[in-house]
Amino acid sequence: MRNKKNHPGQSLVEFALVLPLLLMLVLGAMDVGRLFYYKMALTNAAREGANYLAYYPPKENLSPSQLPVSERLKRTYEAIEAEGENFGIDIVTDDEVDILLEGCTSITNCLSGDRVGIKITKEIDLIFDDILQSLGLISGPITVTSVIYMVVQ
Numbered sequence: 001m002r003n004k005k006n007h008p009g010q011s012l013v014e015f016a017l018v019l020p021l022l023l024m025l026v027l028g029a030m031d032v033g034r035l036f037y038y039k040m041a042l043t044n045a046a047r048e049g050a051n052y053l054a055y056y057p058p059k060e061n062l063s064p065s066q067l068p069v070s071e072r073l074k075r076t077y078e079a080i081e082a083e084g085e086n087f088g089i090d091i092v093t094d095d096e097v098d099i100l101l102e103g104c105t106s107i108t109n110c111l112s113g114d115r116v117g118i119k120i121t122k123e124i125d126l127i128f129d130d131i132l133q134s135l136g137l138i139s140g141p142i143t144v145t146s147v148i149y150m151v152v153q
Contacts (some may be wrong), residue, residue, distance in 0.1 A: 006023070020099045024112045032101070035144060040119045042146035049080040049118040053099070054150035055112040069108050073099075080118065093141035096122055104151065117149035 054091040054110040056072050067075070084091035091097065098121075098132060099107065105112035132138045 027127050031128065034126075035124065035142065036123045037087070038089065038124055038144045039146060040121060041084060041089050042091075042144060043148065044087070045089075045091055046082040046118040046120045046146045046148040047150075048083040049076050049097070049129060050116060050148045050150040051119075052076045053116040053118070054152050057114075057116060068142070072128045073107075073118045076118075080120070091122070096120055100147070104152075112152055114152045115149045116152055117147055119145065119147045121145045132142060 020030040052070055053072075053076050054080075056067070056075070076099075080093060080097055081091055098146065100117035101107065101110065101114070102117070104110040104116070121143060122141050125141050126132065126138075129138070129141065131138070
């Protein structure tokens with residue numbers, strides 16, 4: 001049996017060799033977790049916006065008790081932003097949010113049974129973004145997109 005005194009720095013050298021690999025695995029797992037978190041948050045925000053649009057679609061011919069088109073769209077964007085804030089994510093509605101229509105002839109002419117949707121696209125910087133770009137594995141920030149459709153009531 002060997003005496004441990006003959007190799008005093010062996011475990012330290014082994015630890016120094018393994019530590020970078022362990023850190024890369026842990027930080028890579030954190031990046032994947034962040035991507036899932038963002039996807040979930042964007043899906044919930046898109047669902048809130050689509051839900052508001054489905055129950056309060058913007059229409060031109062309104063009764064006096066209904067809100068005008070601009071106010072309904074403003075409240076849709078507010079619902080999306082509020083849901084993003086619940087998750088600690090800043091969603092810029094001017095750049096990252098699109099309203100999608102299926103069956104509607106325009107945003108102001110959606111009938112019951114038509115589908116309205118919200119698409120949110122956000123770019124996320126990874127922890128290893130620079131390393132992955134230098135290796136040619138990615139070309140920039142990762143884009144996470146979520147699309148939700150709901151039927152107009």
